[in-house]
Amino acid sequence: MISFVRGQLVDKFPTHAIIESNGIGLEILIPVSTFEKIGEPNESITLLTYLHVREDALTLFGFATSDERELFKSLLSVSGIGPRLALGILSGASVEHIYRNIADGNESNLVQIKGLGRKTAQRLILDLKDRAVDKIKTTAPGAQSLAPLTGEKAEQGVLAMMSLGYSKKEAENAIARALTKAGEHVVVEELIRIALSGE
Numbered sequence: 455m456i457s458f459v460r461g462q463l464v465d466k467f468p469t470h471a472i473i474e475s476n477g478i479g480l481e482i483l484i485p486v487s488t489f490e491k492i493g494e495p496n497e498s499i500t501l502l503t504y505l506h507v508r509e510d511a512l513t514l515f516g517f518a519t520s521d522e523r524e525l526f527k528s529l530l531s532v533s534g535i536g537p538r539l540a541l542g543i544l545s546g547a548s549v550e551h552i553y554r555n556i557a558d559g560n561e562s563n564l565v566q567i568k569g570l571g572r573k574t575a576q577r578l579i580l581d582l583k584d585r586a587v588d589k590i591k592t593t594a595p596g597a598q599s600l601a602p603l604t605g606e607k608a609e610q611g612v613l614a615m616m617s618l619g620y621s622k623k624e625a626e627n628a629i630a631r632a633l634t635k636a637g638e639h640v641v642v643e644e645l646i647r648i649a650l651s652g653e
Contacts, residue, residue, distance in 0.1 A: 468614035
């Protein structure tokens, strides 16, 4: 088990980060929430990690906080949720909001997440409701620093949506609607959440 990776951030995208550690460049898949928290290229960072092992692949997932990693691992314990879908769920809402939707049994909000069907959402609520009720008492929403919107952020939003299974046209339309709703001062993380929720 690789518990964490510490090194220099080479590059970051809404879906993954590249970290150089001891001369090795590691590509680590991340949720959008982590993307907003890990700083800029050339900075020294630490990501908490989870190594997913399959017969044909080893995939490293990274998280800025222990709450994100804990929720990711909890999601993997639910039948029908694999690591890619778990990452998509974390990218679609804050840790607190996910726990709150589960604790409240808010199935309609959960099924708005790309790839999460009604039956899987029902299993998610059934399996994790007790844990979610406990967690919403202690988990605070992550702070978001507002930044002016740029063309690069819109491009990153489209890239993230496409990585979650949307076509380029669907992604562009969803991000365009989200931009209209969010206004010019929005962080990428929130932009993608609005696009995923379809609000």
